[in-house]
Amino acid sequence: MAESIQYKRGKVPHKREHRMIFRNIDRVGWDPSLATYESDGGYAMARKALAMDPAQVTEEVKASGLRGRGGAGFPTGVKWTFIPPANTKPVYLICNCDESEPGTFKDRYIVHQDPHQLLEGMIISSYAVGAHIAYIYIREEFPEGAVILEQAIAEAKEKGYLGKGIFDSSFDLEIYVHRGAGAYICGEETGLIESLEGKRPYPRIKPPYFPAALGLYMCPTIVNNVESLCHVKHILEMGGEQYAKLGTPRNTGTRILCVSGDVRKPGYFEVEVGTVTLGELIHDLCGGLHDGRTLKAVIPGGSSAKVLRADERFNIRQGDEQVEIGIEDIPMDFDTLMACGSMAGSGGVIVMDDSRSMSWVINNINHFYAHESCGQCTPCREGSLWMQKITDRIVAGTASPDDVDTLKSVADNIEGKTICAFGEAASWPVQSFIDKFRDELVADTDPKNAGKFVAPEGMLAAVGLK
């Protein structure tokens, strides 16, 4: 990182960080204008890309090993090559800026503070995949972000960086901002596409509706997360091979980890993937737990990721060896978290200490998924609400001891039985909380504990319990 960059007081990056995407976040003297972005070397990579063969750009992204930062961790460059080679239809690029996985708050800062970085990433990516129209699907709850992006687009258009023949090349590109309307399901790429078509965002079934072949208006469509698109710029700057040296093999580059919950200094940290363990993240980067508290549980990759219990042990492969590690030894990469039975997901880490009731936590999560199920598939539509009702009873002290088994059975009957991955997103938290905290949940169903929890008025009224 250049020595000359100064960050605002209290916002100085931790020494373990490697700021690339977040280089300009909280930077002194930085603003979201095009002039500022250009004075810092902005748009040089877009110019470079336009002088390359589009296939060459894709090759660099493939060589970088970049895995999607939205949740699934699918290799970005490989996704791009899924566009049918014989395609004659228009190709669309969509930036998924529907950031709404609980625990995740990274795209917000890119959009609000460094919008041109995103536009440059989109220009390069659109060129690589052959898209002449690109949409930024931004969640409605970022009203200021939408205005900032629209201003940035207007500035870029004025300069000839968007529109006809961008950067004096023969390549045309328009980018439009499209605001969502408060539905989490629009983060699912086929739901997003339906929403962009002006319909209810009911996800499409795959196969056949893989967006790269049959996406927006049944045309090839590439949907990438905000952070992933920003990485493309840096891959071009460094070269794919060099970029791949960041992080660890198969888990390359940097990624932004967002930490919230029971730590002293919650926040965002851009680190090389897999170079920081969960323990270092909590105790070193986030300043540790609050006084007198001990770690109870961590959700490592957004609320859909399975919860990890503080005293769990995991058997994982490290190099050629099989080793046993504890929760704090887990390197925060895609593969290890998967080997530990959870996932790196969207990078949202939620830390819970011993003051937290697991019944209360899973009930909060269940309310989220019950509210956000789109209602297309019966197991999810009915099941997510049943799960919420059961944990409502547990926190209200009106449950029966076998309610925990019923809860488990509902979750098991959603997983794998729905059109999109929302079914898993809703059932994995429940399955894992029961798996790891069954005794606590069962104890909370004891009538003796009735009244131990005070659930909010609105929540209980909504399900007829109050």
Add this chain to the structure above:
Amino acid sequence: MDLPEELLAKIDEVITHYPESKRSATLPLLHLLQRQFGFITTESVEWIAQKLELEPINVLELVTFYPGFRQSAPGKYHIRVCRTLSCAMAGSEELMESLCREAGIDRSGVTHHDPIAVGKDGKFSIEFAECLASCGTGPVCLVNDDFHEAVAPQDASKLLNKYK
């Protein structure tokens, strides 16, 4: 339905963003008309349907699906408090209670299908929103388009005073 010239021009411009299908402009048009009238009226649904050559149900089914659209008038200032895990752990339920107390709003009639409570004087209305994506600075809320971070429940009146 009478709409100002400027808004009509904006609507026509927005439709050009979707050369492949005018139907894609439904969401943007709903946003523009909700901003104009505060909520989505039956007339707005019919007007959009006609403008985009759709059936009114194609528009209405979006209004009833998306939490971002309302079918009744909110307060002058509409507050959305994040309810989801990290904010709840940081005290969003307490924040909701104190905001309601300070603004004189009764949330007892709130249901899943009718989530907004409006104060008697119509100045403020409030609802819980799901994750506003600022989990590191909870509890957070939106007041109209203004975003507020780390709002301690005891600071509810200070927040409301900014809008008096």
